[in-house]
Amino acid sequence: MSSTSDDRSTAPTGPSAVDLSAVRDAHGLGEALTDQRLRAGLSVRDVSKRCGIPVSTLGGYFSGRHLPLATRPDVLRDLLSALRVAPADQAPWQTTLRRQTTSRDGSGQRALSPYPGLAAFDESSAAVFHGRSDLVAQLGAVVGPGGPDDSRIVVVTGASGSGKSSLIRAGLIPQLEELWTHGTSPATGAESLDVLVDWIAQAHGHARVVVLGLRADYCGEASEVAALLPALRDHQVVVGPMTPEDLAEAVALPAADLGTSVGPGLVDILVRDCLASSQAGLTSALPHLSHCLATMWTRTTGDGLTLATYLEVGGIAGAIARTVEEAFTTLDDDDAERARHLLLRLVSVEEGVRPSAATQALADLSDDDRRLVNHFAERRLLTVDTSTVRLSHGVLIESWPRLRQWIDDGQTLLLQRRSISRDARVWESSNREEDLLLRGSRLDAVREWSPEARLALVLRERAFVDAGAALSDRVARARRRQQRRIHLLLVATSAISVIALAASAGYVNANHTLTQERDQAQSRQVAVTARTIDQTNPSVAHQLAVAASTIAPIVEARSALRTPPPRHPSPGSPAPSGTAWSQSVRPDT
Structure with missing residues (x-):
């Protein structure tokens, strides 16, 4: 094994200025330890390096969720030394700790439990770890x-x-x-x-x-x-499963370590019910047993752990469901909806795999979410360390019908959210590259979520989805602009084509008009000539009239044709060589 360097030899900086007389409960002592840490100018990780206590355990001490056992004064001594409290000034701290583990008020009600409930035992509770x-x-x-x-x-x-x-x-x-x-x-x-x-x-x-x-x-x-x-x-x-003898030790000895009795016959009843719960289908009844004992401890008076208290908390099978349901039903409607999404985030759902507990980074949670985390953590239903939160135990999933129903009803949404969570982590770690954003049908499916469903997303995931939606909108706008440009180009091209066709048609019409005017002029000239020689040379005049009408059937040409041609050529007027005479004329049109 290897160990980190330890600087416990650093001399304490003098007496503590923290006022311990105001400490009334475990949270108060946690605040006092936090105050001392801040006065010493140390982070939680600094303290961990100095005393060798894991960061997660220290997080519990500083928050007051749990404290060093009074039966292990060396743990608090090492912690105080790491916090630069001189040995001569540590006695009040030890006294305050013993006071918290003895009584929270005049009733003798226990403040700290030797049973961790749904949380696991750790180094600080090793002295009461039995069985x-x-x-x-x-x-x-x-x-x-x-x-x-x-x-x-x-x-x-x-x-x-x-x-x-x-x-x-x-x-x-x-x-x-x-x-x-x-x-x-x-x-x-x-x-x-x-x-x-x-x-x-x-x-x-x-x-x-x-x-x-x-x-x-x-x-x-x-x-x-x-x-x-x-x-x-x-x-x-x-x-493997604990034997009945091991279970009996796990029930009786932690209470005995703190001078509390267990009522007659209660150990046998707890062991019997624990084994019966395991045989009835629970994956493991140990977390149920531990939670039941922890809940009983909070209601214990001078009589110790009793059968009446056991029945009051609902027994092994009902203690977890009752505790979490009570914690949930105290919330107003808005917080209840937020809590539903928060707790579902702490469940890992995969196709074909039984749901299990998941870890959530605190940095991704909103202030409202963190407030709810504290609400459930105070009841030991959630476990929080310096950077993450998780269900105190996976048995919450199978023990609380409401949560199980949420999972069954929202299976598709949970699978989508888990996929988004993975993609968002990759996107964040890749400097938010646009190529990694949601697109197409996956983005469309998320955009169809209701506002309530979007509460299932934490800050990073919302940023991921919003960035994908923004990119999709930009691409859509660019596509629409491109389509408008193409449409305008087509319109312009069509207009140019129409103008070109019109110009071509105008040219053809103008050319046709010029040709027609030229033909009419020629026809008129030939018709005038025909009329001029009509009396002197009627045969040639008639031929010219026919030619004028052929060139262009204008009025002058038709008028020249009205003079009937002679039947025989006039004496002395030989027919022109190579000319075919004919009496047929072009019909008047």
């Missing part, structure tokens, strides 16, 4: 020290809700003297795995071990990934 001692030992042996070149991947497999994450974070990690936490930004499973494989490959002279939690129904797909085959074959730990 998995044999499996913790098995995993520790698989991960345990090897040779300097023994870098490897270890896979922890099990059904959804079987306790994989708790086993790794609360069972395995506290065993390790040094821990290197490899954090990655939200990415696809393949991208994250590539990062981890590269990290293992960079080991020089010391072993690096990556422990992955893998849901059992994804083992088939995982077996197709070359990097995971050695782990699935040689370094796999399977998390």
Whole structure:
């Protein structure tokens, strides 16, 4: 294993100026820790490097969602040292923490629960993690020290809700003297795995071990990934159902660690109902059991955990549905609609695959969405870290009928939104290239969504869709402009053609008129000649009259034809050589 550098040796900067007397609950203590962090000028990641506590766990401490256990004062001590609180000034902080884990007010009602509910156990709650001692030992042996070149991947497999994450974070990690936490930004499973494989490959002279939690129904797909085959074959730990004895420890011992009793016979009833729920078809009843115990804890008084409280919260089967339904029905209509889209964003839907929990980046959420995230996170239905939010457990999907109905009713919309989400991430990471925007029928389908349906999109996805729509509109406008130009060009071409045809027709008409006028002039001249010689040479006059009428049948030519031709040539008037005499004339037209 490798560890990051630790600068805990940095000297504290002096006494804390934070007023702890005003702290009344877990959120107040979280605010006090945040105030101290800001006074020290540290980011959450800075604090994580200084004390070795993961960023996600610190996020819970600073928000007040959970706090270090009073039974593990060393955790708070290390945190305060990282926040530059001098050892001499840490006692009030320890006292305040014990006060929060003992009583929230005079009623003795417990403020912090040793049961994480739908969330997983982590390093901060390792002291109350019970019922998995044999499996913790098995995993520790698989991960345990090897040779300097023994870098490897270890896979922890099990059904959804079987306790994989708790086993790794609360069972395995506290065993390790040094821990290197490899954090990655939200990415696809393949991208994250590539990062981890590269990290293992960079080991020089010391072993690096990556422990992955893998849901059992994804083992088939995982077996197709070359990097995971050695782990699935040689370094796999399977998390199976807990035995009745293990369940009894998980129920009774966390309460006993904090000095709270469990009523007579209640442990047996909880174990019996948990096993019955598993046999009735729940993927795993452990999250239901943990949530039921956490809900009971918030209602516990001096009598400890009792059967009456168990029945009041709805038992193992009904506790989750009752809690989330109560949280939802307190919202007004507008927030209820926003919450529906927000919660559906936290569900991953794929064709032919059972819906599962998904992670959402906080940076993509609106202020209204973040307010709703806080609403559900306060009830431990959502888990929030410094940059993401997710369902506290996937069993929410199958346990809350309303959410299940939303998924069934909106299957097509959810599939479209998931596709848009993937495309929007690629578009964002590629400097928003226009070639990656939605087009055609896919864009048309999204543009037909109702305004309520568009609430399903987060800020980046809305920007992605809006950019695609804007590009489509620009292309459409350009196409219309081009079509108008083509239309105007066709109109202009047609007009030019008409003008050309008209000019050609005018030319033809003018030419025809000139020809007609010339023929008429010639015909008139011949007709005048015929009339002139009509008395002296009637035969030739008649022939000229016929010729004039042939050239152009004008009035003068027709008038010359009225004089009948002689039957015989006049004496002394020989017929012109080569002329054929004829009495037929062209009909008068």
